[in-house]
Amino acid sequence: MTIMKKEEFEFRDLLNHPWKLFGYSYLYVLVILGGLGLYYISQLTMVGKNNILPSVSPDSVMLVQDIPMQPAASVPPVDMRKVGAPTTQLISRGREVFRASCVGCHGETGNGDGSAGATLNPPPRNFRKPDGWVNGSKVSQIYRTLQEGIVRTGMSSFNYLPPDDRFALAHYIRTVVPVPPADSPDDMIALESTYQLSKGSTTPAQIPIRIAMRRITDEFRTESNRLRAAITKIKTSDAISAHFFKSHVADEQKAAGIFLFCAKRMENVDVFERIVASDPPGSGFRPSVVMLSKDEWKLLFDFGMSL
Numbered sequence: 001m002t003i004m005k006k007e008e009f010e011f012r013d014l015l016n017h018p019w020k021l022f023g024y025s026y027l028y029v030l031v032i033l034g035g036l037g038l039y040y041i042s043q044l045t046m047v048g049k050n051n052i053l054p055s056v057s058p059d060s061v062m063l064v065q066d067i068p069m070q071p072a073a074s075v076p077p078v079d080m081r082k083v084g085a086p087t088t089q090l091i092s093r094g095r096e097v098f099r100a101s102c103v104g105c106h107g108e109t110g111n112g113d114g115s116a117g118a119t120l121n122p123p124p125r126n127f128r129k130p131d132g133w134v135n136g137s138k139v140s141q142i143y144r145t146l147q148e149g150i151v152r153t154g155m156s157s158f159n160y161l162p163p164d165d166r167f168a169l170a171h172y173i174r175t176v177v178p179v180p181p182a183d184s185p186d187d188m189i190a191l192e193s194t195y196q197l198s199k200g201s202t203t204p205a206q207i208p209i210r211i212a213m214r215r216i217t218d219e220f221r222t223e224s225n226r227l228r229a230a231i232t233k234i235k236t237s238d239a240i241s242a243h244f245f246k247s248h249v250a251d252e253q254k255a256a257g258i259f260l261f262c263a264k265r266m267e268n269v270d271v272f273e274r275i276v277a278s279d280p281p282g283s284g285f286r287p288s289v290v291m292l293s294k295d296e297w298k299l300l301f302d303f304g305m306s307l
């Protein structure tokens with residue numbers, strides 16, 4: 001009995017059935033795909049990191065913002081007797097401000113058809129329609145609308161406009177309101193007591209803390225440099241007045257200090273004498289100064305003022 005040993009690779013068979021080739025090659029494809037997958041996964045953190053915008057600070061402490069630079073502003077007091085009644089002046093000023101700040105939403109004619117208001121809900125008010133006002137069309141009510149805005153609508157606060165301009169706007173808007181209701185004296189009194197308009201107000205100027213700190217440091221540095229220069233002069237000057245000064249000084253720093261930093265108060269030798277004689281050690285001098293003559297005080301004073 002002969003045993004037919006089958007060859008491991010039957011090339012003829014493979015030629016007849018080429019799809020069998022796939023049976024061997026898919027292993028390689030699998031390995032390559034697996035390798036690519038592993039590589040992709042190993043690079044994932046880099047991919048993720050690249051998605052973070054470079055402007056994001058890695059430390060949120062760095063995000064603290066300084067206070068902004070702001071010039072001093074003063075809001076002039078409002079004359080409540082004048083702003084309540086419309087004048088041609090107020091109305092034409094109102095038209096000007098309206099064109100600058102309101103037409104975008106309320107439209108040229110106040111019909112509420114400005115292009116910027118097209119998508120707003122509720123839509124900008126048509127001033128010609130009498131019903132549905134939230135605050136109303138009295139002068140005091142429009143003023144309130146401009147001061148506070150209407151919450152959760154496109155009508156934001158315009159409290160940065162000067163009060164006079166806001167009254168001007170109110171009067172201008174009322175020229176297109178069909179029957180504008182009048183304010184009672186009580187309405188205006190209430191407005192005044194809410195916003196204290198006749199007092200006016202001032203906001204002090206403010207500079208960023210970063211700049212303020214730098215200025216303080218610079219100032220301190222100049223002052224201490226001046227003081228150091230003055231002390232050196234007392235110690236090293238060869239003038240007779242310098243020697244005289246030195247012989248009556250107990251503490252150069254204090255003595256120089258009263259000339260440098262109290263110079264404005266020290267108008268003349270009499271004031272100087274009064275200040276120093278009342279407390280010689282406190283001003284850096286020896287107690288013996290109280291015995292000095294007028295001329296000697298003058299010598300001390302002149303040298304001090306030259307520091």
Ligand code: HEC
Nearest residue numbers: 101102105122123124125133134135136145153154155169
């Ligand atoms: C961004 C768009 C927008 C701008 C700009 C705008 N408004 Fe309005 N305004 C609105 C919308 C929206 C309403 C409707 C709010 C509501 O009905 O609740 C409104 C309502 C009003 C009302 C009616 C308030 C009431 O009692 O119902 C007045 C008055 C008014 N605006 C005045 C002004 C004036 C004056 C300016 C310019 C200084 C101005 N608005 C600028 C969107 C705007």
